[in-house]
Amino acid sequence: MTPASPTSLSRDVLEGSRKALAQAITLVESGTTADRLKAESLIEHILPATGKSIRIGITGTPGVGKSTFINAFGSMLLAAGRKVAVLAVDPSSTSNGGSILGDKTRMTDLANNPNAFVRPSPSRGVTGGIAPRTREAVLVCEAGGFDTIIIETVGVGQSETAVAAISDLFLLLVSPGGGDDLQGIKRGIMELADIVVVNKADGPTTDLAEQTAGDYRTALHMVRPKHPGVTTEVHTCSSTTTQGVLEVWEALNTLHSRLRDSGYLGQLRATQLKQGLTTELQLLLFDQVLSQPAFVSERERLEQAVANGRMSVSAAARALLQTANLVR
Numbered sequence: 090m091t092p093a094s095p096t097s098l099s100r101d102v103l104e105g106s107r108k109a110l111a112q113a114i115t116l117v118e119s120g121t122t123a124d125r126l127k128a129e130s131l132i133e134h135i136l137p138a139t140g141k142s143i144r145i146g147i148t149g150t151p152g153v154g155k156s157t158f159i160n161a162f163g164s165m166l167l168a169a170g171r172k173v174a175v176l177a178v179d180p181s182s183t184s185n186g187g188s189i190l191g192d193k194t195r196m197t198d199l200a201n202n203p204n205a206f207v208r209p210s211p212s213r214g215v216t217g218g219i220a221p222r223t224r225e226a227v228l229v230c231e232a233g234g235f236d237t238i239i240i241e242t243v244g245v246g247q248s249e250t251a252v253a254a255i256s257d258l259f260l261l262l263v264s265p266g267g268g269d270d271l272q273g274i275k276r277g278i279m280e281l282a283d284i285v286v287v288n289k290a291d292g293p294t295t296d297l298a299e300q301t302a303g304d305y306r307t308a309l310h311m312v313r314p315k316h317p318g319v320t321t322e323v324h325t326c327s328s329t330t331t332q333g334v335l336e337v338w339e340a341l342n343t344l345h346s347r348l349r350d351s352g353y354l355g356q357l358r359a360t361q362l363k364q365g366l367t368t369e370l371q372l373l374l375f376d377q378v379l380s381q382p383a384f385v386s387e388r389e390r391l392e393q394a395v396a397n398g399r400m401s402v403s404a405a406a407r408a409l410l411q412t413a414n415l416v417r
């Protein structure tokens with residue numbers, strides 16, 4: 090894939106080369122075994138230079154203003170001297186080639202700034218498989234000197250959970266008057282949120298945004314608090330005028346410091362890594378099993394047996410693993 094060796098690539102990443110950064114992320118996203126081995130070597134080299142950033146996951150339904158918000162939020166951080174990387178996890182990228190790809194057009198201020206790095210979504214077959222690769226992309230960005238990592242995902246399906254599993258803090262962006270949103274957003278997503286931000290608090294939707302914020306505050310009282318004793322804050326902002334965006338950052342930064350000082354952040358990251366190991370094991374096992382020729386033909390046969398109701402799903406799965414010599 091890339092002619093550079095993992096050692097020289099990691100050195101270039103650590104020296105701040107954007108080209109190397111982009112290449113390294115392509116490498117960690119690659120699905121081939123040869124690249125995976127190189128990626129593992131790369132990560133090993135850069136690991137000591139990682140972990141110092143603030144990792145912020147952002148989700149919200151399509152059109153809520155994620156890209157516009159990230160552009161405003163990121164620009165403000167750049168002005169404050171921070172280095173901002175934006176990574177996208179797009180659950181739909183497998184089917185339509187990546188809608189987040191077009192988002193660079195809404196993040197022009199970021200895309201054109203040398204202290205910012207915007208990376209569209211990887212397209213990998215399995216949703217569960219995106220998070221481990223994005224986790225590594227986060228590490229690469231940290232090694233490249235980025236101190237703020239924003240991981241964006243569209244609020245559909247399981248991708249929020251995947252993003253929350255690699256973020257320190259999770260921001261839920263919602264629309265004014267989003268009564269639909271409030272019902273549509275699953276309880277679980279509210280429980281994942283460290284902060285809820287009602288966007289588009291400008292022009293004719295200013296008052297509605299305040300009302301919606303009130304609705305969310307009420308709704309949040311009914312879900313388990315994310316952090317014991319800490320009420321999840323609900324803010325309003327306008328990503329187009331940037332009103333309120335600074336306050337969102339201040340809230341996130343304060344919470345991050347608090348969680349770090351209390352030891353929670355260290356524990357959270359340790360837990361995330363342990364869960365990451367389980368996910369990697371699942372992926373590796375799946376890849377190994379699927380690549381066995383005997384397995385492929387037996388799978389087709391057993392799929393038919395299951396579809397015809399001649400065999401239970403569980404018994405077929407066990408029989409398949411026996412084919413691959415993985416269970417007795």
Ligand SMILES: Nc1nc2c(ncn2[C@@H]2O[C@H](COP(=O)(O)OP(=O)(O)OP(=O)(O)O)[C@@H](O)[C@H]2O)c(=O)[nH]1
Nearest residue numbers: 150151152153154155156157195288289327328329
């Ligand atoms: N008035 C107003 N419009 C906004 C605001 N933020 C975003 N918009 C508009 O809302 C529309 C959608 O914004 P995007 O930033 O593309 O939304 P998104 O959540 O990234 O959308 P997807 O990438 O499709 O999921 C655009 O027309 C924006 O100009 C805001 O704060 N106020």
Ligand SMILES: [Mg+2]
Nearest residue numbers: 155156189192
């Ligand atoms: Mg977008």
